[in-house]
Amino acid sequence: xxxxxxxxxxxxxxxxxxxxxxxxxxxxxxxxxxxxxxxxxxxxxxxxxxxxxxxxxxxxxxxxxxxxxxxxxxxxxxxxxxxxxxxxxxxxxxxxxxxxxxxxxxxxxxxxxxxxxxxxxxxxxxxxxxxxxxxxxxxxxxxxxxxxxxxxxxxxxxxxxxxxxxxxxxxxxxxxxxxxxxxxxxxxxxxxxxxxxxxxxxxxxxxxxxxxxxxxxxx
Numbered sequence: 001x002x003x004x005x006x007x008x009x010x011x012x013x014x015x016x017x018x019x020x021x022x023x024x025x026x027x028x029x030x031x032x033x034x035x036x037x038x039x040x041x042x043x044x045x046x047x048x049x050x051x052x053x054x055x056x057x058x059x060x061x062x063x064x065x066x067x068x069x070x071x072x073x074x075x076x077x078x079x080x081x082x083x084x085x086x087x088x089x090x091x092x093x094x095x096x097x098x099x100x101x102x103x104x105x106x107x108x109x110x111x112x113x114x115x116x117x118x119x120x121x122x123x124x125x126x127x128x129x130x131x132x133x134x135x136x137x138x139x140x141x142x143x144x145x146x147x148x149x150x151x152x153x154x155x156x157x158x159x160x161x162x163x164x165x166x167x168x169x170x171x172x173x174x175x176x177x178x179x180x181x182x183x184x185x186x187x188x189x190x191x192x193x194x195x196x197x198x199x200x201x202x203x204x205x206x207x208x209x210x211x212x213x214x215x216x217x218x219x
Contacts, residue, residue, distance in 0.1 A: 007065060010134065014142035015061045018112060018149050019081045020051035025108035026101055027084040033097040035090040043084045056080035061145075095168055095175070102164035109150035116142030117213040124219050143213060147206045155201070157189060158182035 024045060027038025038044050043051070052058065057080070091097040120139035123132045154162040159182045167175045181188075192198040 008062060010137045011061070011065060011141045011145070014116065014138060014145050016048050016052075016057065018109060018142070018145045019057050020048040021046070021108050021112065022105040022149060022153075023051050023081045023084045025104040026086060029104035030084075030086045030091065030101045033100060034092040035087050035101075037087045037090065038084045041085050043082075051081040051084075053080060053082045056082075095172075099165050099168035102161040102168065105161050106150045106153050109146040109153075113143050113146035113150065113209075113213065116140075116146065117217045117219070121217045121219050143210060144206070147209050148202065151202050151205045151209070152198075155189075158185050160185065160189070 024043070027044040030037065031039045031044060045051075060080075086101055088094045088098055088101075091101070116139045120136055120143070123135040123139060126132055127135070153160050154165075156162045156166040158164065158167065158179055163178075163182070163185065167179050169175075170178055189198070192201070
């Protein structure tokens with residue numbers, strides 16, 4: 001029980017930040033390109049309570065952590081927040097601006113992963129004193145969850161961010177046909193998850209990314 005509590009304590013802040021700031025970034029960039037929908041709904045905020053989805057932000061990540069501990073193996077830890085409302089029709093150039101709005105979430109995860117890597121380097125050097133070890137564990141968790149969310153969301157499956165990026169880049173006719181996959185996106189994702197294909201796709205990319213951060217920051 002103590003191990004479970006300590007694990008949840010270490011992962012809570014990184015997961016909360018990774019999921020909520022990912023969504024806030026979408027709203028901020030959408031407003032920049034002409035769509036104030038998220039701003040009007042009060043969703044461009046760093047307040048996590050404005051973004052928390054009880055299931056996707058709390059229950060699913062916590063459940064995956066618990067099951068991974070019981071199974072003694074690492075699972076793909078992911079989750080989601082309440083989607084930030086974006087009205088692509090209100091963007092200045094809906095099709096082209098969609099790319100930047102969609103890319104904002106994964107980019108924010110990249111920024112946070114780099115930030116956690118910098119904290120890991122500081123903690124490894126003794127920053128934090130007696131709390132250095134917990135800080136290192138939290139930083140490792142931050143790198144992991146942000147790497148997972150970044151690469152997961154870049155998969156070209158609508159309505160994931162990668163799917164919207166693909167729609168933005170494809171010629172109009174192909175984009176319209178590809179966008180029709182969106183109602184089936186979540187079932188496709190679940191099928192990939194439970195079949196093990198999702199892990200086979202993501203883990204190599206995550207490993208390379210972590211090795212790259214380790215090389216850059218020297219930890």
